[in-house]
Amino acid sequence: MIPQTPTTPLPFSAIDAEDIAALDDSTAPTTPDGSSSFSPNLRPQDDAGYLNVSSLSTAIAATAPTVRNICCIGAGFVGGPTAAVIALHNPHIRVTVVDKDENRIRRWNSKHPPIYEPGLHDILRIVRDGSGPSATNDELTKPGGLDGVFPREAVSSGNYGEGRHARVQTKSDVARQPNLVFTTDLAKCVSEADVILIAVNTPTKTRGNGAGSATDMAAFEAVTALVARHASPGAIIVEKSTVPCRTAQLVQSMLALYRPGVQFQVLSNPEFLAAGTAINDLLHADRILIGSSNTAAGHKAAAALASVYASWIPPARIITTNLFSSELAKLVANSMLAQRISSINSIAAVCDATGADVDEVARAVGADPRIGGKFLKAGIGFGGSCLKKDVLSLVYLAETLVLPEVARYWLAVVEMNEFARSRLVSRVLRCLNNTLAGKKVTVLGFAFKKDTNDTRESPALDIIRALEKEGPDTIAVYDPVCTPTQMAEQIGRFAGSHVLRANGGPVVVHSDVYSACQGSDAVLITTEFDEFKNGPVEADGVAGGLEANPSQISTSDADDHLSSLNPVPPCDEDCPECQAEDSSAVTGTDGGVGNGADGRDKARVDWTRIYYDMKQPHWILDGRGILDIARMEKIGFRVESIGRPSGQLAKSSPPGNSWC
Structure with a gap:
C-alpha cells in the first residue's frame, strides 16, 4: 500500500511570527571546519534573516510544514537515485518520479533500471517493491x-x-510498505505534491544565441510551465537541475504568469552527486545546500525541505543561503573541480617533456593541506554531463556580465581538457608509425568514468571519432557496464551511423574484453574501471583484488538484508532487456547493466592472455594512469601512460620525445 496523499495544501500563507522568531534565535549553521563543504560565505547570517538550522531538529519540529508527498520530475541520473534515497529514509512520505519517456519509466518499474549505480538496485527493491x-x-x-x-x-x-x-x-x-512510484502522469503527480523537485536535463545550447556555452533551458522552462498549471497552492517548487544563476527569478515570473495571485515557494537545492558513487554521495552527503527567498514564507519552505533530509543527514551539514547564492555555488563547485583536473593534466604534459613523474609531483603537491590530494589524477580529462557544461555556463555568465577576463580564465579550463584528449590520439598515431590503415585499435572503457553507464561527454566518444578519421580497419570498443546496444546507439548518434561496422564502418562493439583485444595493434584504456587494473591482488585487501565499493554490500549480506522483500514486478513477454539477457546466456557473454543487479562480475582482465592475442609490439596506452607499468612491461607490453615515464622509453628516448 502507498501512503495516503494529503488533500489539504500546506498552509504556507498562515505563518506564525513566533515560529520564525524561534528559528532566528538559533545559532548560524556551518559544516565542520576543514570539510570539503566548509565556507564561511555560505553560512546564513542572523542579521540577514536567513534560516538557521544548527538546532535543526528542534526548529523543524516547531515550524516546518509536514511533507507527505514529493514529486520528482525527471527519471534520469539525478532524479532516480535522489528519489530512491529520500523514499528509503522517509517511509511516511510518498515519493513519485515522473518522466515523459515511457520506456524509461517501464524500466524503472522492472528489474532493468535504465541507469547503473552501485547500491541503487537494493534500495529500489525496498522502496519500490516493499517487504513482508x-x-x-x-x-x-x-x-x-x-x-x-x-x-x-x-x-x-x-x-x-x-x-x-x-x-x-x-x-x-x-513490514515495509512501498513508497516510491514511477509514472508518466505528470499532471496528477504535480497536483498531489507538497514538494516538487525539478530534475530535468539542462545541457549546453548547440544553436542560437550563446551556442556552445549558454545553458539550454528549454526542458526546464517547459516543465516549469506545466508545474505552474497543475501545482496545488502553497506547493514548494525546488530547482534540482543545475541551472544558471538567477533562474529562480524566471521560475517565480512564470508562476505569477500562469497562476496570478497563487502563492508558491521556490527553492534551490542543487545536487552534488558523482556518477558511479551517487548512492554513497546521497547516503553520506558532505553538505545539503538549500537556497530560499529571504522571507518568512521562504524560511518556512526551506525548513520543510530540510526536514526531509534531516531524517538521515546531520543538521550541521544542511547549509542554507539565498536563492542566487545556491544556484551559483553549484556552478562554482563543479568549475573548481574541473579546474583542478585541467591543472594536473597541464602538468602531466610538462612531465612527459621533462621525464618527471606526474604521480610523484601530485603526491608532493597534495601533501600541502592548503591544496590536498583530491582531483590531482592525470589522465585524458573530465567527462560527464556536469563539469564541462557548468564551466561553460560560468563562462557565459561572465560574458553577459561584461567580464571578459573572467570568461577567458574559465574557458581555458575546457580548452586544456580538450588538449588532454587530443594528446592520447596523437600518441596512438606516433606509436603506430603515424598510420592506422589496415590496423586494429581497441578502446577499453566507454562510460565517462568507472561504475556508471553514463556516457555523456565521455572522452571515449571524442577519441573514437578522432581515430575513425585516420582510416583504421577496426576500432573495437568494450565496457564492463555499458551494453553493446547502448554503445552502438551512442556512437552512431555522436560520430554518425556510417562509422559502425554494420554500415560499412570500422567500429565494432563487444560484450567480451578478450574478443575486443584479439588481434589488436594497440589497446587504449579510456575509463578507469577496476577490471582493467593489474596491480597485485593482495595489495588491495579485498578478495579478487578489487577495492571495496562503499555503496555496495556483498551478495551474502544482500541476501540477509533483502530476504523478506516482495517479488520483483514481472516483465512483459516482449521485454527487450529480458530478450537481450536470453541472447547473452546463449552466447556466453555478459548482459551488462540489463541484468538489473549491482553485483557484476568484477574479475580483473588477464593481461597475459591479452598479450598473446595481440599483435607485436603490443602497445598499451594508459589514458587513466591505472596500470602498474613495471608489471605490464615484465609481461612484454610496451606501455605509454600520461605523465608517467615507462622503463623502456626512459632508456631509449631523451626527455621530450615521450608524448606529443
Missing part, C-alpha cells in the same frame, strides 16, 4: 556499506553518514 514481516534479528552492517539505511525498528549507533558499523534491529510484525 521478517524474524527478529540484530544485524551488524559493514562499514562504508548501507549502514543503518534499511528502515528497521532501531538504529542504535547514531553515526549517520560516517561509514561506521551500525547495529540494526528488525521486528517480526513490521
Whole structure:
C-alpha cells in the first residue's frame, strides 16, 4: 500500500511570527571546519534573516510544514537515485518520479533500471517493491556499506553518514510498505505534491544565441510551465537541475504568469552527486545546500525541505543561503573541480617533456593541506554531463556580465581538457608509425568514468571519432557496464551511423574484453574501471583484488538484508532487456547493466592472455594512469601512460620525445 496523499495544501500563507522568531534565535549553521563543504560565505547570517538550522531538529519540529508527498520530475541520473534515497529514509512520505519517456519509466518499474549505480538496485527493491514481516534479528552492517539505511525498528549507533558499523534491529510484525512510484502522469503527480523537485536535463545550447556555452533551458522552462498549471497552492517548487544563476527569478515570473495571485515557494537545492558513487554521495552527503527567498514564507519552505533530509543527514551539514547564492555555488563547485583536473593534466604534459613523474609531483603537491590530494589524477580529462557544461555556463555568465577576463580564465579550463584528449590520439598515431590503415585499435572503457553507464561527454566518444578519421580497419570498443546496444546507439548518434561496422564502418562493439583485444595493434584504456587494473591482488585487501565499493554490500549480506522483500514486478513477454539477457546466456557473454543487479562480475582482465592475442609490439596506452607499468612491461607490453615515464622509453628516448 502507498501512503495516503494529503488533500489539504500546506498552509504556507498562515505563518506564525513566533515560529520564525524561534528559528532566528538559533545559532548560524556551518559544516565542520576543514570539510570539503566548509565556507564561511555560505553560512546564513542572523542579521540577514536567513534560516538557521544548527538546532535543526528542534526548529523543524516547531515550524516546518509536514511533507507527505514529493514529486520528482525527471527519471534520469539525478532524479532516480535522489528519489530512491529520500523514499528509503522517509517511509511516511510518498515519493513519485515522473518522466515523459515511457520506456524509461517501464524500466524503472522492472528489474532493468535504465541507469547503473552501485547500491541503487537494493534500495529500489525496498522502496519500490516493499517487504513482508521478517524474524527478529540484530544485524551488524559493514562499514562504508548501507549502514543503518534499511528502515528497521532501531538504529542504535547514531553515526549517520560516517561509514561506521551500525547495529540494526528488525521486528517480526513490521513490514515495509512501498513508497516510491514511477509514472508518466505528470499532471496528477504535480497536483498531489507538497514538494516538487525539478530534475530535468539542462545541457549546453548547440544553436542560437550563446551556442556552445549558454545553458539550454528549454526542458526546464517547459516543465516549469506545466508545474505552474497543475501545482496545488502553497506547493514548494525546488530547482534540482543545475541551472544558471538567477533562474529562480524566471521560475517565480512564470508562476505569477500562469497562476496570478497563487502563492508558491521556490527553492534551490542543487545536487552534488558523482556518477558511479551517487548512492554513497546521497547516503553520506558532505553538505545539503538549500537556497530560499529571504522571507518568512521562504524560511518556512526551506525548513520543510530540510526536514526531509534531516531524517538521515546531520543538521550541521544542511547549509542554507539565498536563492542566487545556491544556484551559483553549484556552478562554482563543479568549475573548481574541473579546474583542478585541467591543472594536473597541464602538468602531466610538462612531465612527459621533462621525464618527471606526474604521480610523484601530485603526491608532493597534495601533501600541502592548503591544496590536498583530491582531483590531482592525470589522465585524458573530465567527462560527464556536469563539469564541462557548468564551466561553460560560468563562462557565459561572465560574458553577459561584461567580464571578459573572467570568461577567458574559465574557458581555458575546457580548452586544456580538450588538449588532454587530443594528446592520447596523437600518441596512438606516433606509436603506430603515424598510420592506422589496415590496423586494429581497441578502446577499453566507454562510460565517462568507472561504475556508471553514463556516457555523456565521455572522452571515449571524442577519441573514437578522432581515430575513425585516420582510416583504421577496426576500432573495437568494450565496457564492463555499458551494453553493446547502448554503445552502438551512442556512437552512431555522436560520430554518425556510417562509422559502425554494420554500415560499412570500422567500429565494432563487444560484450567480451578478450574478443575486443584479439588481434589488436594497440589497446587504449579510456575509463578507469577496476577490471582493467593489474596491480597485485593482495595489495588491495579485498578478495579478487578489487577495492571495496562503499555503496555496495556483498551478495551474502544482500541476501540477509533483502530476504523478506516482495517479488520483483514481472516483465512483459516482449521485454527487450529480458530478450537481450536470453541472447547473452546463449552466447556466453555478459548482459551488462540489463541484468538489473549491482553485483557484476568484477574479475580483473588477464593481461597475459591479452598479450598473446595481440599483435607485436603490443602497445598499451594508459589514458587513466591505472596500470602498474613495471608489471605490464615484465609481461612484454610496451606501455605509454600520461605523465608517467615507462622503463623502456626512459632508456631509449631523451626527455621530450615521450608524448606529443
